[in-house]
Amino acid sequence: MEREGKKYEEYAYVLDKLPHGRPGAPRYSYGRGIIQLVGETYFTLLEATPKRDAEIDIGERLYVGRIGRTKVDHILGRISYDELTATAKAELPGIIERIIKANERRFIEFFNRSQPVTPKMHALELIPGIGKKLMWQILEERERRPFESFEDLQSRVNIPDPVKLLTRRILRELSEDEKYLLFTRPA
Numbered sequence: 001m002e003r004e005g006k007k008y009e010e011y012a013y014v015l016d017k018l019p020h021g022r023p024g025a026p027r028y029s030y031g032r033g034i035i036q037l038v039g040e041t042y043f044t045l046l047e048a049t050p051k052r053d054a055e056i057d058i059g060e061r062l063y064v065g066r067i068g069r070t071k072v073d074h075i076l077g078r079i080s081y082d083e084l085t086a087t088a089k090a091e092l093p094g095i096i097e098r099i100i101k102a103n104e105r106r107f108i109e110f111f112n113r114s115q116p117v118t119p120k121m122h123a124l125e126l127i128p129g130i131g132k133k134l135m136w137q138i139l140e141e142r143e144r145r146p147f148e149s150f151e152d153l154q155s156r157v158n159i160p161d162p163v164k165l166l167t168r169r170i171l172r173e174l175s176e177d178e179k180y181l182l183f184t185r186p187a
Contacts, residue, residue, distance in 0.1 A: 007185055009039030010065045012046060013095045014058050015088035022047070022085070032073065036088045037064065040099055042185045043170055045084065047076040058091060059098075080187065081175040092174075096167045104150060107166055110182070111138060111153060112146045117180050126180055128168045129160055 019033040035056060037046040048064065050056050054071040062071050084092070100107055114123040124135045137157045147153045150162050159165070166183070173184040 007042055008065070009041055009044050009046070010063065011040040011061055012037035012044075012064045013040065013099065014056055014060045014062060015091045015095065016058060016085045017050070017056055018085065022083070034076070035072070036079070036084055037062070038092060038095055038099075039064070040103075043096065043099075043174060043183060044185065045079050045081065045174065047079050047083075049073045049076060058087070059095060078187065093167055093171060096170050097163055100163050100166050100170075107162075108147050108149060108153065110166075111162070112142050114182075123180070123182060126169065126182060127165050128172070129165045134159060 015036045015038055017033065017035045021034050032049045032052060034047050035050055037048060038044070039046060040061070046064070049072070051069075051071055051073045056062070056071055063069055064072050064075060081089075111124070116122045117126070122135050122139075124130050124138055125132070130138070134157065138153075138159070141147070141156045147156070153159060153162055170183050172178060173181055
């Protein structure tokens, strides 16, 4: 959803719940604790307060849009990877994999439509495990026929598990200071 140039998440997955808030957190949690979330579209890391008496489980997909939230009361704001709890950091790779698998079409389109980011570097090369040789294989195969699924991609190109490769790239974008952001948005 676009609003005044800002990009908002509609859905997010719960990474961790802190019934008494996060130690040292400057944000007021309204006495209800804090939940740490990762957005489904832009992989935005968020903190929110749950509604009173809301049953929330780690890994649960919640609606975090502007109107009609059932389990989330307030979005407190974006947080950095370093502000995630140890539990949230441990849950993040598995949840990112779930998001990628649930939105396979979107990520296959990345392989079908990605372009060079500089005259000497293609966006595909930014994915860990994809070098020049594999990039050229992918480009040649997509010229013949666009990829239809991760299975199709793996059968036509000698690529290891694309879900794992994309997960590693997204984690790198979230945890490090990356120059090129393919799947996340700047902090």
